[in-house]
Amino acid sequence: MTSQHNPLEQRFFDDVNLGDEFEELQEPTTEHVLQFMGRTGRRGEDDPGADRFTDLTTARSQGLERPIVPGNMSMAMITRLVTDWMGPLGHIIQLDVSYRRPVLHGDRIRSVALVTDAEVAPRVHLDLSLENERGERPLQGTAIVTLPTRS
Numbered sequence: 001m002t003s004q005h006n007p008l009e010q011r012f013f014d015d016v017n018l019g020d021e022f023e024e025l026q027e028p029t030t031e032h033v034l035q036f037m038g039r040t041g042r043r044g045e046d047d048p049g050a051d052r053f054t055d056l057t058t059a060r061s062q063g064l065e066r067p068i069v070p071g072n073m074s075m076a077m078i079t080r081l082v083t084d085w086m087g088p089l090g091h092i093i094q095l096d097v098s099y100r101r102p103v104l105h106g107d108r109i110r111s112v113a114l115v116t117d118a119e120v121a122p123r124v125h126l127d128l129s130l131e132n133e134r135g136e137r138p139l140q141g142t143a144i145v146t147l148p149t150r151s
Contacts, residue, residue, distance in 0.1 A: 010087035013147040020115040068102035081111040097141035107132040
């Protein structure tokens, strides 16, 4: 089952099933990256290497096809997927990610989580990934969250 969730909706452990899958679709742009980085148009003044995140010419000079999304922004994207799904009363106990390749500006990203264990209340284990339109998974990881129970 694949679904999208309202971040204000509370998920309960009692309603989670092994194999449940959920996703969010995102398409990070240069504007999103600049907002995330807290930039106001000053490219390269505080960190010359940061231009690979915002400037096509610099990115290409470093062997990249397009500017890349900062790793901490990619992790924020996957974290948002988890927090939106679990709701306001859920808690992230553990979140581990592995960066496999860069996320490029304009990539159509499918953030995916799969429930891999939900046998011991209230803990839920998730497999996580960001997947682009080329079928690549630039970020993969796992999370353990706790959810409230209905009882």
